[in-house]
Amino acid sequence: MxxxxxxxxxxxxxxxxxxxxxxxxxxxxxxxxxxxxxxxxxxxxxxxxxxxxxxxxxxxxxxxxxDPEVGFQAVIARQQERLAAEQQRIEEIRAAAARLSADFASLRLDQPIEGIERLDGIEEIRDRIALLVRDVSSEVMTFVPGGAQSEASMEVAKPQDQELLERGVRMRTLYLDSVRHHPATMAYAKWLTDLKGEVRTTPSLPVRMMIADRRVAIVPVDDSDSAAGALVLSGTATVTALGALFESIWDNAAPLGETPRRERDERGLTPQEAAALRLLSQGLTDEAVANRLGVSPRTARRIAADLLEKLGARSRFQAGARAAAKGWLTGEE
CATH class of the missing domain: 1.10.10.10 (Winged helix-like DNA-binding domain superfamily/Winged helix DNA-binding domain)
Incomplete structure (x- = not known):
């Protein structure tokens, strides 16, 4: 009860x-x-x-x-306060993201912007990460999208991760739920947790990201192409917003030893379907959705087809209209 x-x-x-x-x-x-x-x-x-x-x-x-009515009113009031605080936090993240987007749009190699540095190519990115790892003192937070990780990349990361954890640095890593079906990635995640690292999974991730000591963040210019380079962000407001984004997703993610939440929400959608609907409403292709969920394009197409069936729609445009009419898209998507 x-x-x-x-x-x-x-x-x-x-x-x-x-x-x-x-x-x-x-x-x-x-x-x-x-x-x-x-x-x-x-x-x-x-x-x-x-x-x-x-x-x-x-x-x-x-x-x-x-009296239960009195008690529940107090519970409702506390929940409303919590939701108001969370909404304020979301608005702050949106504002910071808008500032970052404006900075990014105006970024030129010959016009440096305070708090933003561009790295070109995978070698520069790896060199800068090595410097961050050397200097980090307390915490590293990482988004690892793309699903299953290559064994080569995990082997490259192992010495750095081990050195950090042996130094007592708190490491929190977020993978996609789909990696739970990839033995090599799961073995690596288990290796991290054995060394006291913290690992969770979630249906989707917005971008590849690493935050060191809540003062510096690295994000890719193009998440699908590491050769395109990355941005090193040190602006306080931007890094704070990215840290809040990490915490928000971390709080709702499933720890490695737990089964991800499978129950359907009030719309009758699983967490993966809800994430796919949000991504599709943003106009992403099946391939882009597949990348964000860490699944194959075929699986992404199946999920999209299931959503169309649930909505009784014949096209994605019609599905979007019906989802909006049903209140399934709140405008935050």
Whole structure:
């Protein structure tokens, strides 16, 4: 009954018992539920945080249930505050991304912009990453899109990753969910976690990215072509926004030892389908969607066909219109 609040069966049992008794002493509650004192206190603390149970005034060991409507209003108010804060965070990320886009559009090799440096070719990129690895002191955050990684690239990265982790640097790496079907990439990810690195996966990633100590970020000029070069970003606002983007995706990603979330959302879409719909609404081709999801173009086409079927559409244009009409596209896509 209360699982939607993140409460387990023990908390629910405590709440229902207090509700039935109107008010009850801690010792009597423990006896009724045959629960350890520590577990009961933990459950009461959780229920108190949600304003569902309160100690009786002047009797700290006696508890009473709060009217659920009153308690839930407090829960709703806290959720609304959290959502407002998250919306503000999204707006800040958007503003920083817009500034970065404007800077990028005006970038010329002969017109350097403060806080942005361009690297040409894979060798320059590797050399700069080596310098960052040498100087990093506390944390590295990385997006690794593209699905399965080549064994050659993983072997090149191993010595640097090991050196960082042995120095006590916190390493957090985000891969696509699709790598869970690639033994070599999973073996490498497991190797990282054995060395105390942190690895999670998510349905899609926006760009390849590395952030060092929350002060410098490297992003590619063209994520599909490493030879096109990369940008080294050191502007405080831009790096802060990219760090917030990383944290937002990290918080919703599945740790390596857990199965990615498969349940469907209120639209009836899996996380992968939702990500594909968002990408398709941006006008990306099947090949681009496949790259962002880390799947084959054939799989991307199948997902697109499934979405058209769910929407009862004969074309992608019609699918977009119907998705918008159903409220499946919020404008953030």
């Amino acid at each position: 209360l699982e939607f609040l993140g409460l387990d069966e023990a908390c629910e049992a405590v709440y229902l018992t207090v509700l039935a008794c109107r008010r009850v002493e801690f010792a009597e509650l423990r006896k009724k539920l045959r629960m350890s004192g520590a577990r009961l206190r933990q459950a009461l603390d959780q229920l108190s945080e949600l304003a569902l149970v309160r100690p009786v005034i002047g009797q700290p060991t006696c508890f009473r249930a709060v």
